[in-house]
Amino acid sequence: MKKTITFILTLAIVAVMTSKTDASVIESAVKNLDSSLSQLVTAKDEVSSEKSLSPEEDLAFRKKVVNDALVLSFGEIEEIKSKLESFKFEEKSRESDLRKGFFADLGEFEASYRDLQGRLDKETDVEKIKDVARYAKEYREETYSPVITNILDFILTFQTNKLAENAGIRYEKIETDIKKLEKAGFIEIGYFGRQMGEARKFISDAKESADKARSIVTKEDSNKEEAENSEDIDAKTPPTPRELCEDALVNLKSGYNTFVDISGSVKKILKL
């Protein structure tokens, strides 16, 4: 029963993580942006000294590019929101507080982009459109992207910790099964000792990296820099949460590969 629930939960998490709807919204927004950008640059490139781009065309192409960039940002915001919503945190936990803050930030970004979109719709002067584009670019680089990076780090860290935790549980189950098979005489005692040792190391390394990432992303802002520096004091540039998570994920993959190898050997021994 417990296994069934875990299986259903895993499926639900996977379904949320691999949600096609949001991904396709982003993909389509990226394609639209690519296409409108291509139209604009091609139009500019084709202009010869004798023939210039008409002000109407110039205005329309620029408007389309800025609008598509904004639509892409809306898609990103929605995708991030739906991911954050899918996570279960204890009430009043640090993670829960951070999520509330992230939702507030995302709400502000959305409102700012809606304002810009409103301005864009109304503008008929190409120079004003350029101003909107310039402002949108600065806003994205200086305000939006740094926060989005933090949120993505938070999401990745949470996912990585969850996967590391599940891998630990899986390790214990396999260890129990191997002991059962040893006891029943199907395999020699210690036959999988080396491989289990390797798997344990992969998973403990993954947990360590995931823990470090979590301690960085959940620190109070004032202590965040200090935490990052104290993690690896000798290194010139301390690893970012994303790098730590990537390390953890690589180790988890190796751990699971070892599990699959063990599983294959067990089946061979049992002639199944």
Added chain:
Amino acid sequence: MDNLEKIKSLKSIMPDADFASISKSVILSSAKREVIKRPFIYEFGISLGVMATAVTIAVLLGNVRAPSAILAVSNFNAVENEATTVGNDIDVALKEIGSFDQSAKKTALALNEAAGNGPAHLNESILSAEIEKLDINSSSAEDVESLLDQAIF
């Protein structure tokens, strides 16, 4: 001679020597046949008993060992499924992070283009598109940007 005397005289009655010999051989041979038959039935019974016991033990042992084996195998099947799922989750998580990086770069490039008055024939998008056509092996935006940097600077 009264009847009593007649019965007493029968005490000394003896069988005829031939009859005794035939009877003895009949008795002995019949006893011999029984001795031959019994062990066969007896052994057959024991064999059946041993077989039944062996089967019972095998079944009992099977019952004891099979659940652990079946349980272990089902858990090992779960390992393979979980490994596939986790592998996919990891790939998806990393891909998503990468796609945000890419869309950030694209957006910056697009907005820059919409905001700028830069030279129409020397802009980043045109050059990157042309460089991409030149290098059929290069498909990632990062590679293009790196080549573009080399081309510009």
